[in-house]
Amino acid sequence: MSRFLTPLAQSLPSSVPFVGPETQERRLGRPFAARLGANESLFGPSPKALAALAAAASQVWMYGDPENHDLKSAIAAHHGVTPAHVVVGEGIDGLLGYLARLTVTEGTAVVTSLGAYPTFNFHILGFGGALTRVPYRGNHEDPESLLEAAIRQRARLVYLANPDNPMGSHHPGSVIEDLIAQLPEDTLLVLDEAYVDLAPPETAARVAPDDPRVIRLRTFSKAHGMAGARVGYALAEPGLARAFDKVRNHFAVGRIVQAGALAALADTDHLHSVRARTLRARAQLGDIARAHGLEPLPSATNFVTLDCGRDGDYAHAVLAALTQHGIFVRMPGVAPLDRCIRVSLGDEKAMATFGDALGRALKSI
Amino acid sequence: MSRFLTPLAQSLPSSVPFVGPETQERRLGRPFAARLGANESLFGPSPKALAALAAAASQVWMYGDPENHDLKSAIAAHHGVTPAHVVVGEGIDGLLGYLARLTVTEGTAVVTSLGAYPTFNFHILGFGGALTRVPYRGNHEDPESLLEAAIRQRARLVYLANPDNPMGSHHPGSVIEDLIAQLPEDTLLVLDEAYVDLAPPETAARVAPDDPRVIRLRTFSKAHGMAGARVGYALAEPGLARAFDKVRNHFAVGRIVQAGALAALADTDHLHSVRARTLRARAQLGDIARAHGLEPLPSATNFVTLDCGRDGDYAHAVLAALTQHGIFVRMPGVAPLDRCIRVSLGDEKAMATFGDALGRALKSI
Numbered sequence: 001m002s003r004f005l006t007p008l009a010q011s012l013p014s015s016v017p018f019v020g021p022e023t024q025e026r027r028l029g030r031p032f033a034a035r036l037g038a039n040e041s042l043f044g045p046s047p048k049a050l051a052a053l054a055a056a057a058s059q060v061w062m063y064g065d066p067e068n069h070d071l072k073s074a075i076a077a078h079h080g081v082t083p084a085h086v087v088v089g090e091g092i093d094g095l096l097g098y099l100a101r102l103t104v105t106e107g108t109a110v111v112t113s114l115g116a117y118p119t120f121n122f123h124i125l126g127f128g129g130a131l132t133r134v135p136y137r138g139n140h141e142d143p144e145s146l147l148e149a150a151i152r153q154r155a156r157l158v159y160l161a162n163p164d165n166p167m168g169s170h171h172p173g174s175v176i177e178d179l180i181a182q183l184p185e186d187t188l189l190v191l192d193e194a195y196v197d198l199a200p201p202e203t204a205a206r207v208a209p210d211d212p213r214v215i216r217l218r219t220f221s222k223a224h225g226m227a228g229a230r231v232g233y234a235l236a237e238p239g240l241a242r243a244f245d246k247v248r249n250h251f252a253v254g255r256i257v258q259a260g261a262l263a264a265l266a267d268t269d270h271l272h273s274v275r276a277r278t279l280r281a282r283a284q285l286g287d288i289a290r291a292h293g294l295e296p297l298p299s300a301t302n303f304v305t306l307d308c309g310r311d312g313d314y315a316h317a318v319l320a321a322l323t324q325h326g327i328f329v330r331m332p333g334v335a336p337l338d339r340c341i342r343v344s345l346g347d348e349k350a351m352a353t354f355g356d357a358l359g360r361a362l363k364s365i
Numbered sequence: 366m367s368r369f370l371t372p373l374a375q376s377l378p379s380s381v382p383f384v385g386p387e388t389q390e391r392r393l394g395r396p397f398a399a400r401l402g403a404n405e406s407l408f409g410p411s412p413k414a415l416a417a418l419a420a421a422a423s424q425v426w427m428y429g430d431p432e433n434h435d436l437k438s439a440i441a442a443h444h445g446v447t448p449a450h451v452v453v454g455e456g457i458d459g460l461l462g463y464l465a466r467l468t469v470t471e472g473t474a475v476v477t478s479l480g481a482y483p484t485f486n487f488h489i490l491g492f493g494g495a496l497t498r499v500p501y502r503g504n505h506e507d508p509e510s511l512l513e514a515a516i517r518q519r520a521r522l523v524y525l526a527n528p529d530n531p532m533g534s535h536h537p538g539s540v541i542e543d544l545i546a547q548l549p550e551d552t553l554l555v556l557d558e559a560y561v562d563l564a565p566p567e568t569a570a571r572v573a574p575d576d577p578r579v580i581r582l583r584t585f586s587k588a589h590g591m592a593g594a595r596v597g598y599a600l601a602e603p604g605l606a607r608a609f610d611k612v613r614n615h616f617a618v619g620r621i622v623q624a625g626a627l628a629a630l631a632d633t634d635h636l637h638s639v640r641a642r643t644l645r646a647r648a649q650l651g652d653i654a655r656a657h658g659l660e661p662l663p664s665a666t667n668f669v670t671l672d673c674g675r676d677g678d679y680a681h682a683v684l685a686a687l688t689q690h691g692i693f694v695r696m697p698g699v700a701p702l703d704r705c706i707r708v709s710l711g712d713e714k715a716m717a718t719f720g721d722a723l724g725r726a727l728k729s730i
Contacts, residue, residue, distance in 0.1 A: 002605035012611040022430040057418040060593040065387040228620030240367035246377040255593030
């Protein structure tokens with residue numbers, strides 16, 4: 001280990017939180033037949049976003065606007081807030097990293113759910129935070145337990161994804177609003193709404209733009225189909241939003257990416273089409289799962305989590321067999337969620353490819 | 366200010382280190398006639414890189430490889446090292462941020478030059494580091510003073526850019542090699558080689574790949590003409606290189622960007638052509654400057670720093686007048702460097718546009 005590292009850095013593992021499908025393909029020596037593990041949008045981005053990306057490529061010699069002015073303005077208009085309420089960043093992952101840096105030092109108490117988004121934990125632990133993980137209630141993150149733990153631990157942050165990843169479940173927005181109303185004064189709700197564009201109406205909590213108790217995170221990686229561009233945004237009261245300027249990599253959201261996101265946001269027709277196709281794919285994947293004896297959990301996202309009906313070892317075996325049969329999927333990391341595998345939605349052909357491989361994989365176990 | 370911030374975060378200013386030209390254009394109410402302030406490459410990227418960017422756009426629904434495998438391998442081959450010696454990141458700025466996080470805590474001593482790259486300072490101060498700034502010697506960062514200060518302050522890091530920004534000067538690689546040989550055991554040299562592709566031969570220091578005393582930083586933003594993609598890399602011994610996995614935003618260098626950088630690196634013909642055009646533009650800009658009574662400093666970069674021959678107030682007035690005449694340029698931030706303005710190189714037409722505006726600007730003061 002390098003002798004120049006801080007004690008905290010020395011204590012951290014050198015890890016990549018997710019093994020990429022490319023790494024698995026290199027190990028397997030062949031490409032996957034279907035890429036259904038990272039909740040990417042197989043429906044792709046808006047053709048208008050694609051055109052904007054291609055057009056902006058010729059401007060790549062110029063740095064992107066470090067203030068992200070046009071994109072921030074469009075996001076603000078979209079949400080009925082001011083640009084001062086918006087932070088643009090390198091995906092939700094990047095924004096979570098900056099938020100952790102701004103709010104967490106060694107020993108800072110932070111609450112999340114056991115089995116929820118690991119990259120949040122990566123950033124909190126990376127700044128020395130002390131994580132408390134409360135169990136899911138069934139297939140849902142549990143606002144009551146999260147609140148209790150936040151009060152008990154005097155937590156600086158409490159994380160909740162609505163809809164949830166990896167289970168695909170959701171709470172009505174009113175449940176989140178109740179949680180916010182009960183938060184202790186010194187606790188900030190980190191509300192990850194990466195999948196909310198694909199959830200039933202009323203899933204997004206109604207939050208006053210200047211409410212200091214919550215920061216909301218959105219992304220262009222899911223419904224907008226631009227995971228490879230890496231751009232997301234946060235909505236927060238201006239005091240917190242402005243604080244990101246203290247630490248962010250100002251030019252990191254590049255020129256091409258800003259142009260693509262701007263076009264994606266404007267193309268509501270494409271978003272509606274993705275929603276419709278997502279609903280159809282959920283039904284199709286549900287049928288496939290049931291036909292093979294797996295239980296599809298209700299989903300408010302662009303993936304469906306399939307309960308394999310036994311323990312984590314069995315689900316691991318299903319996942320490993322699927323990998324061998326050319327399907328990239330992932331699964332929750334901890335019990336009891338790890339009885340499931342998580343399958344991204346796609347068009348009819350992709351779902352059929354999955355179904356075919358699932359049949360062969362289950363037989364091979 | 367948000368009540369959730371750490372004491373360190375509370376103490377930091379909410380600032381954008383560089384005001385972007387887009388912000389200035391919004392203030393002016395019109396676009397610049399020439400964009401010569403950010404050391405972007407007006408010669409643009411390789412046409413092969415452009416084609417790769419456009420082709421990759423159709424894959425934007427997929428996250429980029431979080432291990433940057435192909436790009437890392439190509440960079441390693443290019444430099445005759447292994448992929449374990451390479452870190453790919455969100456530009457040199459992003460890599461400096463991660464390096465600061467890995468090595469700096471509150472009070473850690475760090476040495477740089479007074480007037481050198483401000484974003485390095487932004488990151489060091491952002492993690493609570495204690496900066497010592499030593500003066501330039503003439504127009505050069507001064508290895509002797511840097512070394513003395515590093516020894517005196519027991520510095521964890523010492524920063525040196527070769528070639529230098531904002532002065533455009535350079536040291537032969539052997540000078541850097543001598544500095545490395547004399548570094549204290551606990552000091553890491555942060556060697557910023559953003560502009561080295563455009564410098565005379567023998568400017569790049571010869572560093573053994575496993576030398577733990579130095580980390581070198583390179584970028585696709587300058588000679589490769591891809592500032593708007595935001596991708597750079599570091600070369601370091603594997604123990605330090607691997608440490609970046611402890612903290613980095615693993616998916617931040619997106620799929621399109623990785624593809625573009627890979628193609629840019631392979632196109633050595635384009636790089637040679639950019640070098641040749643840079644030499645011609647340096648001569649042309651030098652002639653223009655001298656014709657207007659300004660002194661062009663010798664440059665090993667894609668910009669030329671012009672000594673306006675008086676104090677900082679006068680150079681500020683020149684810069685302000687140039688802005689009014691439609692030219693985006695920048696200038697060093699502190700005396701005595703701030704007697705200069707810094708002008709990026711471009712084709713004959715861009716340089717002529719600058720010359721024309723310079724004449725009018727000087728008359729208007």
